[in-house]
Every structure is written in structure tokens, then in C-alpha cells.
Amino acid sequence: MRYLPLNDADRQAMLDAIGVASVDELYADIPAKGRVEGLLDLPRRASEIEVERKLTRMAGRNVAASAVPFFVGAGAYKHHVPATVDHLIQRSEFLTSYTPYQPEISQGTLQYLFEFQTQVALLTGMEVANASMYDGSTGCAEAVLMAERVTKRNRSVLSGGLHPQYRAVVETLGRFGGSDIVSLPAALNGVEDIAAQIDDQTACVVVQTPNVFGEIVDLAPIAEAAHARGALLVAVVTEIVSLGALKSPGQMGADIVVAEGQSIGVGLNFGGPYLGLFATREKFLRQMPGRLCGETVDAQGRRGFVLTLSTREQHIRREKATSNICTNSGLCSLAFTIHLSLLGETGFRNLARLNHHNACLLADALATVPGVKVLNSRFFNEFTIETPKPGAEVIEALAERGVLGGVPASRLLPGDAAFANRIIVAATEVNSDEDRAAYVAALKEVLA
Amino acid sequence: MMNREGRPTAPTSTALDAGDAVRTTTGNRGLDIVEPLLFEVGGLEKCGVDLDLPEAPLNRLGDMERTGEIGLPGLSEPEAMRHYVRLSRRNYAIDMGVYPLGSCTMKHNPRLNERMARLPGFGDVHPLQPESTVQGALELIDTLAHWLKVMTGMPAVAMSPKAGAHGELCGMMAIRAALEARGDKRSVVLVPESAHGTNPATATYLGYKVRSIPARADGTVDIEEVRRNLGPDVAAIMLTNPNTCGLFERDIVEIAEAVHAAGAFFYCDGANFNAIVGRARPGDLGVDAMHINLHKTFSTPHGGGGPGAGPVVLSAALAPFAPLSFVIHDEKGFRLVENESDPAAGQAFGRLTAFHGQMGMFVRALSYMLSHGADGLRQASEDAVLNANYVRVGLEDLMNLPFGKRPSMHEVLFDDSFLKGTGVTTLDFAKAMIDEGFHPMTVYFPLVVHGAMLIEPTESESRGSLDQFVSALRNLVQAAKDGDTARFTGAPYYTPVGRLDETRAARQPVLRWRP
Numbered sequence: 037m038r039y040l041p042l043n044d045a046d047r048q049a050m051l052d053a054i055g056v057a058s059v060d061e062l063y064a065d066i067p068a069k070g071r072v073e074g075l076l077d078l079p080r081r082a083s084e085i086e087v088e089r090k091l092t093r094m095a096g097r098n099v100a101a102s103a104v105p106f107f108v109g110a111g112a113y114k115h116h117v118p119a120t121v122d123h124l125i126q127r128s129e130f131l132t133s134y135t136p137y138q139p140e141i142s143q144g145t146l147q148y149l150f151e152f153q154t155q156v157a158l159l160t161g162m163e164v165a166n167a168s169m170y171d172g173s174t175g176c177a178e179a180v181l182m183a184e185r186v187t188k189r190n191r192s193v194l195s196g197g198l199h200p201q202y203r204a205v206v207e208t209l210g211r212f213g214g215s216d217i218v219s220l221p222a223a224l225n226g227v228e229d230i231a232a233q234i235d236d237q238t239a240c241v242v243v244q245t246p247n248v249f250g251e252i253v254d255l256a257p258i259a260e261a262a263h264a265r266g267a268l269l270v271a272v273v274t275e276i277v278s279l280g281a282l283k284s285p286g287q288m289g290a291d292i293v294v295a296e297g298q299s300i301g302v303g304l305n306f307g308g309p310y311l312g313l314f315a316t317r318e319k320f321l322r323q324m325p326g327r328l329c330g331e332t333v334d335a336q337g338r339r340g341f342v343l344t345l346s347t348r349e350q351h352i353r354r355e356k357a358t359s360n361i362c363t364n365s366g367l368c369s370l371a372f373t374i375h376l377s378l379l380g381e382t383g384f385r386n387l388a389r390l391n392h393h394n395a396c397l398l399a400d401a402l403a404t405v406p407g408v409k410v411l412n413s414r415f416f417n418e419f420t421i422e423t424p425k426p427g428a429e430v431i432e433a434l435a436e437r438g439v440l441g442g443v444p445a446s447r448l449l450p451g452d453a454a455f456a457n458r459i460i461v462a463a464t465e466v467n468s469d470e471d472r473a474a475y476v477a478a479l480k481e482v483l484a
Numbered sequence: 485m486m487n488r489e490g491r492p493t494a495p496t497s498t499a500l501d502a503g504d505a506v507r508t509t510t511g512n513r514g515l516d517i518v519e520p521l522l523f524e525v526g527g528l529e530k531c532g533v534d535l536d537l538p539e540a541p542l543n544r545l546g547d548m549e550r551t552g553e554i555g556l557p558g559l560s561e562p563e564a565m566r567h568y569v570r571l572s573r574r575n576y577a578i579d580m581g582v583y584p585l586g587s588c589t590m591k592h593n594p595r596l597n598e599r600m601a602r603l604p605g606f607g608d609v610h611p612l613q614p615e616s617t618v619q620g621a622l623e624l625i626d627t628l629a630h631w632l633k634v635m636t637g638m639p640a641v642a643m644s645p646k647a648g649a650h651g652e653l654c655g656m657m658a659i660r661a662a663l664e665a666r667g668d669k670r671s672v673v674l675v676p677e678s679a680h681g682t683n684p685a686t687a688t689y690l691g692y693k694v695r696s697i698p699a700r701a702d703g704t705v706d707i708e709e710v711r712r713n714l715g716p717d718v719a720a721i722m723l724t725n726p727n728t729c730g731l732f733e734r735d736i737v738e739i740a741e742a743v744h745a746a747g748a749f750f751y752c753d754g755a756n757f758n759a760i761v762g763r764a765r766p767g768d769l770g771v772d773a774m775h776i777n778l779h780k781t782f783s784t785p786h787g788g789g790g791p792g793a794g795p796v797v798l799s800a801a802l803a804p805f806a807p808l809s810f811v812i813h814d815e816k817g818f819r820l821v822e823n824e825s826d827p828a829a830g831q832a833f834g835r836l837t838a839f840h841g842q843m844g845m846f847v848r849a850l851s852y853m854l855s856h857g858a859d860g861l862r863q864a865s866e867d868a869v870l871n872a873n874y875v876r877v878g879l880e881d882l883m884n885l886p887f888g889k890r891p892s893m894h895e896v897l898f899d900d901s902f903l904k905g906t907g908v909t910t911l912d913f914a915k916a917m918i919d920e921g922f923h924p925m926t927v928y929f930p931l932v933v934h935g936a937m938l939i940e941p942t943e944s945e946s947r948g949s950l951d952q953f954v955s956a957l958r959n960l961v962q963a964a965k966d967g968d969t970a971r972f973t974g975a976p977y978y979t980p981v982g983r984l985d986e987t988r989a990a991r992q993p994v995l996r997w998r999p
Contacts, residue, residue, distance in 0.1 A: 037856065037859075037860040037863060037864075038855075039592055039594060039855070039856070039860075039864070039943075039944070040860070040863060040864060040867055040943055040944075041944065041945065041946035041947075041949075042867050042870070042871075042943070042946065042947060046946075046947040047867075047870060049947070050870050050871075050873075050874045050947060051870070053874060053877055053878075054870075054873045054874060054876075054877050054891075055877070056873075056891070059866045059869065059870055061891065062869050062870070062873055062891045062893075063732075063760075063763055063764075063869070064891070065731070065732035065733075065734040065891075066732055066734075066760070066763065066764045067734065067736065067737045067769070069737055069768060069769070070736070070737065070764045070765065070766075070768045070769040071763065071764055072762060072763055072764060072765060072862075075762070075858040075859055075862060076634055076635060076762055076858040076861070076862075077634055077858070078631060078634055078635075078853075078857065078858040078861075079854070079857050079858065080857040080858060080859050080860075081855065081856055081857035081859055081860040082854050082855055082857060084596050084855070086854075087596060087600070087851055087854045087855050088596065088599070088600070090854060091600045091603065091606075091624075091847070091850070091851060091854070092600075092603060092605075093620075094605070094620040094623055094624055094627075095600075095603035095604070095605025095606050095620055096605055096620065097605070097619045097620030097623065098605040098606070098609045098617060098618050098619070098620040098621050099609070099613065099617035099618070100604035100605055100608040100609060101604075101608045101609065101610055101613075102604060102608055103604065106610075108610040108612055108613055110612055111611075111612075111838055111839075112610055112611055112612070112839070114608075114610065118532070118533055118561075120532070120561055120564060120565060122602070123565075124564075124565070124568045124569070124572070125787075126598060127568075127569070127572040128572075128577045128578075128579035128580065129572035129573060129574075129575040129576075129577045129579075129580070130572050130575065130577075130787070130788055131577070131579075131593065131598075131785045131787055132577040132578035132579045132590075132593050132785055132786070133575045133576060133577045133578070133786065133787075133788045134583070134585055134588055134590060134786045134788070134789070134923075135786070135788065135789035135790075136788065136789065138576070138914070138918065138923065138924055139981070139984050140915070140918060140976050140979040140980070140981055140982065140983065140984070141574075141575065141576035141918055141923065141976075141979055142574075142575055142576065142788075143571070143574035143575070143980050143981060144571040144572050144573065144574040144575035145575055145788040145789070147519070147521065147571050147574070148568070148571055150521070150995075150996070150997070151521060151522045151523070151997070153995055153996050154523065154996040154997045155556060157996050158554050158555045158556060159554060159556070163996075164995050164996060165995075165996070167789075168790075170646035170647060170650060170790075170791070170837065171646065171837060171838065172838065173837050173838035174646065174650070174836070174837055199838065201822075201835060201837075201838040201839065202838055204808070204834060204835035205834075205835050205836060205837060205838065207834065208657075208807070208833065208834025208835050208836065211834065212657055212660065212689075212690050212691070212833075213689060213690070213691065214691055252545070252548050254548065279550070279554075280550070280554075281545060281549060281550060282545065282548050282549065282550055283548055283549070283550050283551075284550065284554075287550075303607055303608065304607070304608055304609055304610050304611075305601075305606075305607055305609075305843050305844040306606065306609045306610070306611050306618065306621050306839075306840065306843035306844075307610075307611030307838070307839025307840045307841065307843055308611075308646065308791070308793075308837070308839060308840070308841055308842040308843050308844065308845070309646070309790075309791030309793075309842050309843075309844050309845060310839075321993065321995075327789065328993075328995055329995070330989040330990070330993050330994055330995050331989070331994040331995075332984050332985045332986065332988050332989035332994075333984065333985055333988070334981045334982040334983060334984050334985070335982050335983065335985075336982060338511075338981050338982070339981075340980075340981035340984045341984075342984050342986050342989050344986065344989040344990050344993060344995075345990055345993060347990070364789050364790045365790045365791045366786075366787045366788040366789035366790040366791065367785065367787030367788060367790065367791060368787075368790070368791055370787075370788065373522075374564060374568055376556060377522055377526060377532070377557070377558060377559050377564050377567070377568075378531070378532035378533050378558065378559060378561065378564050379531065379532070379533050379556070379558060380526060380527070380528065380529075380530050380531050380532070380556055380557055380558010380559065381528040381529075381553060381554055381555065381556040381557070381558060382528065382529055382530070382531045382558060383531040383532070383533045383535065383558055384554070384556055384558075385554075386535050386537050387533075387535060389537060389541045389543070390535055390536075390537050390538075390541065392541070392542070392543065392544075392545065393537075393538060393541040393542045393543075396542035396544055397542065414544065414545065414546060414548060415544075416545070431614055432614055432616065435613075435614045435616060435617055440610070440613055440614070440617065443612045447612060447822070448612075450823045450825045450826075451825050465535060
């Protein structure tokens with residue numbers, strides 16, 4: 037077996053040194069009832085060639101985003117990731133290291149985490165950010181719990197524009213954790229009056245912008261209404277590229293910002309691993325979940341970085357921890373930091389402009405298809421269309437024609453008749469004129 | 485005229501002895517290069533990505549458009565490459581040497597797995613694409629689930645949890661959902677003292693009171709204490725097996741029976757499953773739920789602290805409560821159950837994350853499993869145990885085994901009593917190991933012994949590498965006993981920075997760069 041350095045002679049010599057006749061003696065504590073005699077009913081070892089063949093064939097039964105005109109979004113986006121990113125994150129020193137609990141031999145990880153935290157704080161317009169969460173949806177649930185700790189209240193109101201799967205995660209954690217979660221009905225154009233839902237027991241309101249239908253939401257009046265009742269505003273951003281063009285949640289008064297960072301550096305990965313970004317105001321720092329990296333010095337005064345404020349965390353506080361989280365999304369945060377460093381201010385803002393530009397072109401083009409209506413008033417790189425046919429059927433028919441045209445809203449909101457004929461459509465920098473033309477042509481055919 | 489004086493080919497006698505004797509003008513020390521922060525080397529105008537922006541891009545953002553700068557520094561591609569390569573060189577890594585972190589399982593990360601995860605059919609597919617375009621991805625999840633079920637002897641597995649602690653949450657939620665479904669309100673979870681901190685944190689999050697179960701003198705859970713604490717108020721026990729002392733809980737079957745007789749569930753923390761894969765199946769031992777850290781047992785890279793993956797195997801009693809999304813197979817092929825309204829959703833307790841789990845980790849783990857096969861997986865477990873015991877016998881005469889000289893599983897636990905009177909602490913000892921070129925073992929965990937040192941060599945170490953490791957530790961123990969204290973208390977000496985002031989970091993938190 038190519039991954040095992042010991043050979044039988046080593047094993048025998050080691051058994052002799054240990055003073056046992058066979059490895060079975062080392063397993064003597066396992067009760068007879070639980071022992072496996074012989075081999076499990078699974079295939080035997082396989083060469084690299086065989087494994088590669090098997091998995092490559094399996095992968096071949098999927099349609100890769102880069103192989104077709106691709107417009108699928110709703111919480112995960114197809115963006116170009118520079119080759120440099122993938123090379124750097126595969127450096128052994130980054131890939132095969134553990135959580136930086138020994139800072140003297142982990143300054144590489146710790147310094148990029150410090151850079152990452154700064155980038156996230158700048159993007160979101162907040163004062164501090166943590167070293168990442170599992171993903172945007174779990175970060176969203178953690179934000180609600182944090183708001184409850186900060187306000188010592190347990191009622192939270194979720195906007196109808198929040199991604200339905202994020203909502204489900206918050207509702208699930210809320211139900212088990214004893215929170216009172218109020219979810220407003222799905223609404224595309226911000227017609228809901230979320231301010232009216234805020235009362236003196238409300239810990240937070242959770243509002244996504246752009247929302248799951250692509251609509252840009254002005255958070256400022258919601259922040260004002262929340263703060264007037266002593267509640268916090270949790271802002272959710274599932275498309276982090278939007279912050280290259282839109283006002284930041286911090287500028288609009290958010291108290292906690294959670295975002296999905298997948299768009300920068302991480303890739304699609306069929307939904308995971310992704311990257312949860314989490315930022316807040318300095319005054320709430322000690323209620324923040326997740327790991328934090330901080331700057332300090334050694335005895336000689338040299339700058340260095342350490343994990344800090346770990347008295348909030350489970351390995352120290354055990355049952356009194358702010359969260360049970362142990363892992364963050366380390367390597368994805370590295371990919372994010374490298375990609376964002378390559379972009380810089382100029383590249384990131386141009387990327388956002390290009391996304392918005394392509395979405396405008398696409399919306400205009402789709403609106404020319406008979407029967408198709410673009411429903412949004414203001415969008416960034418994603419919008420919702422209504423067609424004369426059920427969205428799921430349209431998407432399936434488009435896929436048969438080699439176009440992945442978006443997410444039928446009914447997939448996220450089954451049973452909601454208002455959304456049955458709607459499709460959430462995303463455009464990014466990877467879409468070409470040909471892609472858009474192919475979409476329009478296929479959609480005309482499908483709706484004809 | 486040619487200069488006929490050649491370059492010197494031997495060191496001169498005037499060279500200084502100690503590596504640190506020369507204070508360089510840059511602060512760099514040869515290959516060890518000090519790298520400033522991105523914010524100190526980058527610039528707002530610098531960019532390492534070329535984008536084809538039209539001359540007059542459309543803009544319909546109105547008053548929602550961002551004004552003012554964000555403040556993000558950029559780098560050209562060569563500058564970015566250099567910045568992050570230099571940072572990388574300030575990390576220790578499995579690929580550099582022994583990384584014996586107990587309970588963390590720092591085994592070799594095969595690069596085939598990386599290549600497989602990057603196949604466009606896995607890495608470049610969207611979680612909400614039509615199911616007809618992702619049949620291979622769903623098949624991969626289903627295949628991995630099959631392997632996990634066979635290895636654990638359990639009938640079901642929830643694939644979506646994002647990491648071990650998330651898996652714990654999943655398993656404990658399934659337990660609570662099952663109790664609620666039978667109208668049974670219970671308020672207590674039993675957790676042994678030696679447990680990972682995530683266990684009590686998870687139980688508390690779900691509203692349970694944690695009752696701590698003391699260990700016996702031999703380091704295992706006292707079944708009499710378990711029996712004494714069981715009652716109609718107990719929802720579950722959370723037990724790690726093999727436990728964090730590196731010992732197999734030999735009374736596990738009786739514990740499971742007692743727990744079930746009391747109407748409670750048995751949650752097993754599977755962090756140490758790597759010791760027993762192919763040798764024992766938790767399903768046969770009476771386990772109801774167990775998370776599997778794919779980043780430990782199945783070699784997906786730790787990546788400096790994630791991402792991980794924590795699928796949870798479930799017993800028949802808990803299977804109906806598994807969270808959304810999950811994959812099923814019917815006459816039309818594979819499909820996802822994503823919503824409660826789906827008739828196949830059963831009594832799903834809800835959703836733990838958007839989308840369907842850590843696909844990138846699934847591909848890597850399956851690649852690892854296919855490579856090993858049933859025979860290789862068993863061999864890997866045995867080698868891990870063999871290596872740990874080899875280290876144990878190499879050190880047990882000099883360091884102290886708190887629970888006596890008995891075989892361990894895949895990791896061996898020492899306490900710090902051998903350092904008594906030397907003026908050297910466990911932390912000092914760990915830092916001196918860094919100077920010797922090793923990553924320290926896990927220190928101060930588990931909490932059940934004083935100054936714990938938990939060594940897990942994994943199956944990835946050769947005998948020669950273990951001999952070197954043991955020899956280095958023996959020399960260090962001797963040095964401590966000989967009074968060579970400064971070697972420890974000032975360590976590490978040969979790292980880019982020395983011991984850092986963690987108190988200052990916590991008291992005056994500087995968590996971001998500011999101009």
C-alpha cells in the first residue's frame with residue numbers, strides 16, 4: 037500500500053520491541069462482540085490509475101459550469117479563480133498544517149488570517165472580523181445566536197428575501213436552541229414591512245442584500261428601525277462580489293455582517309467547502325463566535341500573530357463557550373485572501389462592475405423573449421424572471437439544450453404558487469456574448 | 485586582463501559559531517525572510533488580474549452604489565506569489581516532519597485526492613444545477629455513504645455536517661428529535677471528563693445540562709458511575725471511543741446496554757475512529773450516532789484549520805430524523821431530498837447548512853478509501869496503533885504513563901510527572917521539541933491528567949522516523965533532568981519568532997491592520 041511506510045519486517049521488529057506476538061493483542065480491549073473478523077465487505081486496495089479512472093468517469097457524468105453557458109446562482113456563483121490561487125493553497129506548508137496552536141511554527145497561517153480578517157472588515161464596512169465560519173448559512177445562524185447573547189432577547193425576525201436554505205438553518209438551530217424565530221413570507225421586491233415586526237423583545241432582524249431574488253435592499257431604514265427598539269441588524273450577503281459596487285452593510289448601519297465568501301477564490305464545489313465571513317462592531321467582540329487571530333510581539337519585540345480571545349471557545353470554556361465550533365474554513369480563507377490580494381481595490385471594483393454590466397445585458401436580452409418579464413427594480417448580478425411556464429420545466433428543457441439557465445424559485449420555495457413560474461438568473465464575468473445569445477435562443481425555443 | 489583569483493572553496497576560520505551571532509541589517513536570516521503584511525507591500529492601484537471591462541459599463545445601481553474607497557491593497561502576480569510563498573515558509577507541516585498531535589490525526593494527505601477533487605465534474609459544479617446534470621456527483625455522495633455505513637456497521641448516514649463539531653450537533657439534534665417524537669422530555673447529557681470540549685459545548689447548546697462522569701484509575705469511563713447517573717432525565721451519553729487517553733473503552737457494550745435500558749441514546753465522538761477502522765464497527769457496539777471527521781480518519785487536508793467534514797452515521801432509531809439535504813436513489817437515478825415537503829423527507833429534523841455538505845472533502849475521502857480498500861484501511865489502523873505503541877515502549881521508562889504500562893490505541897498519553905523538580909513545564913518541553921524539528925504533541929489535553937502530552941504518530945511515519953523522534957525525546961528528557969533548563973524555558977530558539985505574548989494579545993486585542 038503506497039501510503040504506508042512500514043513493511044512486514046518493520047512490523048515484526050516493532051511487535052518484538054513492544055513485546056506482543058501480534059497486533060491483535062493491542063486490540064485486546066475490543067469486546068468480542070464488536071470485533072471484525074476478516075475484511076469488511078468492500079473492494080480491495082486500488083492503484084492510483086484505477087482510482088483516477090473510476091472517479092474521472094463519475095465526474096464525467098456531471099456537467100461542469102465552465103463547459104456550458106452558465107447562469108446558476110442563488111447563493112453560489114461561478115467566478116474565475118486565477119491559477120495562482122490554486123497553486124499557492126496547495127503548498128504543503130498551507131495544505132498540510134493544523135490549526136495554528138503553536139504560533140512560533142505557524143506564522144504563515146496566522147499572518148494570512150490577520151490579513152483575511154482585515155480584508156473582511158474592510159469589505160463589510162465593519163470594525164472586526166473573525167477567522168471564518170463553515171459557510172454563509174451557518175454563519176447566519178451563529179449571528180442570530182450572537183445577537184441574542186448581546187441583547188439578552190430571544191426573538192429574531194427573518195426577512196422574506198433571505199435565502200430559504202439559510203432561513204431553514206436558522207430555524208433549525210433556533211428551534212433546538214430555544215429561540216423564537218419569525219420568518220416573513222418570501223417577497224421579491226422588499227414589499228414586506230419588516231420594521232413593523234420589530235418589538236421590544238426582538239434581538240435582531242436578518243436581512244439579505246442583494247436578496248435571494250437578486251433585489252438590492254437598502255438596509256439603512258431597517259437599521260434605524262431596529263436600533264430604535266434596541267434590536268440589532270444582521271446583514272447577509274451571499275454574493276460577496278456585490279460589495280465591490282454596492283454600499284457596504286456597515287455603511288448602512290448593520291451590527292453583524294455574515295457573508296458567503298465562495299465567490300472569491302473558492303469555486304463551486306457542488307456546495308462545499310465554502311467560506312463563512314463574519315464581521316461585527318468592536319463593542320460586540322467578546323460575544324463573537326469563531327476563531328480570532330491577533331497581533332502581538334515576542335520577547336525580542338518582533339511582531340507575531342497568535343490565536344486570541346480563546347476564552348470564548350469550546351476547548352477552553354467547554355459548556356460555557358459562545359459556540360461549539362472547532363474548525364473554521366482555513367484553506368478557503370487563504371484562497372479568498374490570495375484572490376482578493378490579486379484583485380486589490382482596482383480589480384475587485386472592476387470585477388463588480390463587469391458582473392453588473394453582464395447582468396444588465398442579460399436582463400435586457402431575456403426581456404426580449406416573448407412572455408418573459410424581469411421582475412427586479414434594482415439588481416447587482418442576479419435577477420428573477422417570470423415565464424409563462426413552470427420554472428422547473430423551463431430549466432430542465434434549457435439543460436437539455438445545453439444551457440444551465442438559473443435556479444427555478446420553486447426548488448427553494450416548493451408549494452409557493454407565486455414563485456412557480458419564476459427563475460433566479462445570475463450573470464458573472466465568465467459569461468460571453470455567445471453565452472447570452474445561446475440562452476436567449478434556447479429560451480425562445482423552450483417557451484415557443 | 486582576467487582576474488585570476490578564484491572564489492574561496494572552503495569556509496574561513498573566522499566564521500562565528502552560533503547561527504544567531506550576526507544581526508542582519510534586514511532582520512532576515514538566510515532562507516528565513518521576514519515578510520511584511522499585505523497592507524504594507526500592496527497598493528490600491530496594483531492588480532494581478534486582467535479583466536476586459538467595457539469602456540462604458542452599464543450601471544443601474546443608483547443611490548445604492550458604493551462611494552469612497554474600500555481600502556483593499558492589491559499585488560501583481562509575481563508579488564502575490566512571493567508574498568504568500570514567503571508566508572508559507574513560516575509554517576510547519578505534515579509534509580516537513582513528524583506532526584504527532586494527539587486526537588488530531590495528522591496523517592499523510594495523498595495528492596491524488598487533491599487532483600480528484602479538482603476534476604471539473606466535481607469542483608466546477610453548482611449545488612443547484614438540475615439533478616440530471618449532476619448524477620455523478622450524487623453517485624459519489626451515495627458511494628461514500630455506502631463505505632461509511634459498511635465501515636461503521638450503521639444503517640444510515642447524514643452527510644451534510646461541515647465538521648466534527650457540526651456533526652456532533654447533528655447527532656445530538658437527531659437524538660433530541662427522536663426523544664421528542666416519542667413525547668419524552670429529558671434534560672441531562674452525560675459527558676466523561678476526558679471528552680473533547682466540543683461535547684459539553686454541543687450538549688449545552690441544545691439546552692441539556694451536562695453531568696460529568698469521572699474516569700477510573702485506568703483512564704476509562706467508570707461504568708458504575710454511568711449506571712449511577714442514568715435515569716429518566718438522561719437523554720444521552722457522549723462518549724469518545726477510543727477515548728482521548730488513547731484507550732479503548734472496554735466496557736462499551738455494557739455501557740451501551742445500560743444507556744439503552746434507561747431509554748437514552750449513545751452518542752459516540754468518532755474523532756478517534758482511525759484506530760479501529762476495519763477492526764471494530766461502532767454499530768456492533770451499540771452506538772446510535774457517531775460523527776466521522778473525514779479530515780482525520782480519511783486524510784482530507786487540515787488546511788491550517790479547516791475545512792473539515794463531519795458526516796454522522798445513525799442507528800435505525802435515529803435514521804428517520806436525518807437532516808436535509810440527502811441523496812436517495814430511485815428508478816430515475818439519484819436525486820436530492822431538499823425540502824420538508826418532499827414525501828421522502830421523513831421526519832427530518834431540519835437543515836444544518838445550505839446545500840448538501842462538503843463535496844470537496846467527500847471526493848478526497850472517497851479517493852482515499854478506494855485507494856486503501858478494505859485491506860488497506862485495516863492495515864492503516866493497525867499501523868497507526870503499532871506506531872503509537874512503538875513510541876510508548878520507546879519512552880515509557882523515561883516519561884510517565886498515567887494509567888500504567890498497558891497497550892494504547894493509536895495515541896499514547898503521558899503526564900508531566902517526569903518533569904517534576906526540573907523547572908521545565910509541559911509547554912517548555914513542547915517548545916524545545918520545535919527546536920529539534922518536530923511539531924509538538926497535543927499538550928494540556930485531555931484535562932484528566934496533569935500537564936498532558938498526547939502523542940499520535942499516525943500510520944504515515946516510518947520506523948526510522950519514529951526512532952529519530954523517540955531518540956530526540958529521550959535526549960530532551962535527559963537534558964531536563966540534567967538541569968539544562970534554559971534550553972527549554974527559552975525555547976524555541978530556531979523559529980522566525982520566539983514565544984509570543986499571548987496575554988498582551990488578549991488584553992489589547994489588535995485584530996486587523998490599521999493605517
